[in-house]
Amino acid sequence: MSTRNRAAPRKRPRQARAKATVEVILEAAAHVFVSSGYEGTTTKQVAERAGVSIGTLYQYFPSKEALVAMLLERLHQRVLSILSDKLVPHPITDLDQEVRDLMRTLVEAYGVNPRLQRVLLEQASRIGPLQVVQEIEARVETLVQGVLSRNLEFERPRDLGLVVFIIIRALRSAVWSTVVERPELIGTPEFVEELSALVLGYLRPRR
Amino acid sequence: MSTRNRAAPRKRPRQARAKATVEVILEAAAHVFVSSGYEGTTTKQVAERAGVSIGTLYQYFPSKEALVAMLLERLHQRVLSILSDKLVPHPITDLDQEVRDLMRTLVEAYGVNPRLQRVLLEQASRIGPLQVVQEIEARVETLVQGVLSRNLEFERPRDLGLVVFIIIRALRSAVWSTVVERPELIGTPEFVEELSALVLGYLRPRR
Amino acid sequence: MSTRNRAAPRKRPRQARAKATVEVILEAAAHVFVSSGYEGTTTKQVAERAGVSIGTLYQYFPSKEALVAMLLERLHQRVLSILSDKLVPHPITDLDQEVRDLMRTLVEAYGVNPRLQRVLLEQASRIGPLQVVQEIEARVETLVQGVLSRNLEFERPRDLGLVVFIIIRALRSAVWSTVVERPELIGTPEFVEELSALVLGYLRPRR
Amino acid sequence: MSTRNRAAPRKRPRQARAKATVEVILEAAAHVFVSSGYEGTTTKQVAERAGVSIGTLYQYFPSKEALVAMLLERLHQRVLSILSDKLVPHPITDLDQEVRDLMRTLVEAYGVNPRLQRVLLEQASRIGPLQVVQEIEARVETLVQGVLSRNLEFERPRDLGLVVFIIIRALRSAVWSTVVERPELIGTPEFVEELSALVLGYLRPRR
DNA sequence: GATGAATGAGGCTTCATTCAT
DNA sequence: AATGAATGAAGCCTCATTCAT
Numbered sequence A, B, C, D: 001m002s003t004r005n006r007a008a009p010r011k012r013p014r015q016a017r018a019k020a021t022v023e024v025i026l027e028a029a030a031h032v033f034v035s036s037g038y039e040g041t042t043t044k045q046v047a048e049r050a051g052v053s054i055g056t057l058y059q060y061f062p063s064k065e066a067l068v069a070m071l072l073e074r075l076h077q078r079v080l081s082i083l084s085d086k087l088v089p090h091p092i093t094d095l096d097q098e099v100r101d102l103m104r105t106l107v108e109a110y111g112v113n114p115r116l117q118r119v120l121l122e123q124a125s126r127i128g129p130l131q132v133v134q135e136i137e138a139r140v141e142t143l144v145q146g147v148l149s150r151n152l153e154f155e156r157p158r159d160l161g162l163v164v165f166i167i168i169r170a171l172r173s174a175v176w177s178t179v180v181e182r183p184e185l186i187g188t189p190e191f192v193e194e195l196s197a198l199v200l201g202y203l204r205p206r207r
Numbered sequence E: 001g002a003t004g005a006a007t008g009a010g011g012c013t014t015c016a017t018t019c020a021t
Numbered sequence F: 001a002a003t004g005a006a007t008g009a010a011g012c013c014t015c016a017t018t019c020a021t
Helices: A002-006 A016-040 A043-050 A054-060 A064-086 A095-110 A114-127 A131-151 A160-181 A189-203 B016-040 B043-050 B054-060 B064-086 B095-110 B114-127 B131-151 B160-181 B189-203 C016-040 C043-050 C054-060 C064-086 C095-110 C114-127 C131-151 C160-181 C189-203 D002-006 D016-040 D043-050 D054-060 D064-086 D095-110 D114-127 D131-151 D160-181 D189-203
Strands: none
Touching: A016 A043, A016 A054, A016 A064, A016 A114, A043 A054, A043 A064, A064 A095, A064 A114, A064 A131, A095 A131, A095 A160, A095 A189, A114 A160, A131 A160, A160 A189, A160 B160, A160 B189, A189 B160, A189 B189, B016 B043, B016 B054, B016 B064, B016 B114, B043 B054, B043 B064, B064 B095, B064 B114, B064 B131, B095 B131, B095 B160, B095 B189, B114 B160, B131 B160, B160 B189, C016 C043, C016 C054, C016 C064, C016 C114, C043 C054, C043 C064, C064 C095, C064 C114, C064 C131, C095 C131, C095 C160, C095 C189, C114 C160, C131 C160, C160 C189, C160 D160, C160 D189, C189 D160, C189 D189, D016 D043, D016 D054, D016 D064, D016 D114, D043 D054, D043 D064, D064 D095, D064 D114, D064 D131, D095 D131, D095 D160, D095 D189, D114 D160, D131 D160, D160 D189
């Protein structure tokens, strides 16, 4: 319980000013985490960039980990909301297009501040499996698996769970690596096309 | 150069005893890095696990970074030797089998102590682009690209460099994630089959 | 500038408590430097003697050098204020008395915590030419040279700069050595008399 | 006894080779002490510069202090031999010339590797009053005092011990400072002339 | 005698966190 | 609520010295 609590926010801000303070701190934290990494980031730096005192920071976040936890929660909410918006069940007309849309959605989701995602997820595993993260990951997998199971049939028997597991990691890694190593490609149609090819080729039965 | 190269080993061991010491330190470092991560690892822990004094450690490695650099070098030598052994140019008979072999080789290479690979590569980028790493990555890409360019033809025009970039990240990530999250799958034929499907499907022109 | 200036104080204390802390740390540092020398002094010793934690020390002084730099600045301010107070230009009546007063002033200035002066000046040269020190030394030389040039005439041509250079070192050394080796003499009229004789004899043309 | 012994050489070298080794170590030590200061000097540096192993160094000198002690002894032997050679009692003809010779001798003595003298004497006081040093200093003072007492008469009563004390410090400091701050002046007739003026003026009764 | 590998106490410094104001 | 001064555990690293070979 004590461990779990370290990562929990200290108090929910009630007043408008307090809410603004929390926002500004989180923004600052995101910025510093991205540019300095988790260990390279000091709470003082975050406070300074946020323009608040270190004491104020600790009033809202009882530890450095709590910053990670909160950011992780937010980030995943954003990722999840993207997925939920786009993956509402609906009648399928064009299978190919369907799968392609799904992938585009995943790429879009992983493209939300990917450097921050990287830093945070790295910590997520160290902090101990944060419930938020696990939940989200599970939901993403479920969503994807749902779409696929409703729409695909394989010639040979395949473990759909494994397929989804692999797809997600492959896509995520491709997106993140590209952000870091070839940022100029992000957003080009060519890049999206290749990612789609990766996934569609994988899902489509081979001759 | 002397001041800057914190990552270079401090001295070449001359006596047999010293060589053994270096080995034992590196083994210890690998172990602790894997279990505690780079920042979570202290030089004292490494020395203790190696059964040597902290002074001895610093006699051979002038900094924590130097441990990473040395391990990185060794790891890559191993990875590269796997690749070189298997990817010797030779007459192609069965294209499908050929590509599948290539992928198996990559999986094998990324399966060499993957948790350590993860920790080290993460640091590699922070330490500054270590030559060893860049070289290796370049050579892997070149090798793969070579095999592919000799054996594949695409219906639509594709940027082969981008294709290889994506394949490598996708494969690597899939292997690493599996080691961490589903270790029981590593080595199963099913897993290898899926990875092959991922790559072959990607490379094969879609109908 | 930020990286290089290890000798600059880290932050200006705002609250009254902080100011008091800075004072107490500087006093402690002066004491320990005098009794143990620069290298013999550890920052921990200083913090302990000041009755603050080591962290507090580093909050205000980013390094051991910064302690030296600050003490040097203070010491020289004191020395300079003594000189400025006494060496205000004024009409000369008794030349002999005039020079004697000048010397008395120098002795008084070098007599301000001379053991500390020794330790600090030794470091000043190692730290790299601190501006404060150079400025002060230059001003002392200028002041002395000014008084002398307005009041002395030599039979043979002499390099007044060299004369001043020698006088200052000779006086300073005599004062400092006496503090260390014959402290009982400091302040006796006899001692002052001899120093005056040293300087006046030097300045007065020989027959 | 244990403290005293730290500074004593470990063994007298008997063989020629051993003697050469000791010499080469001492030369190296002198060099490194001068360029890096006492604390800045590591025994390993000394060994390396001497071209011997650290083990060999410790075979002849049981500690870093022992190096200082030995160098101090040698240096003072040299200083003392200069003084002894020149200050042999002899009939006085020209008083003025006599005193001037004495001063020249002192300057010459203090000019023998003055930077090393500075480093060593600094340590001498920290190591604890080394007998060698005290003896030498005493002998120098005695010698000088002897010459002066036989040849000078003052109008007013003066403490000759104090006079000598002051002269020696004044001269030494002037020489050493000049080496550090105005090396180009060392050896010029002008510089010697000023030092002589300093001393002669001091000794000669004022009108 | 020589070598250099090994030791470990101890130094400097950072930074997450607490708490008095 | 906010501030920022104070804390101190803990990390990295150096270097004088010992000792097995």
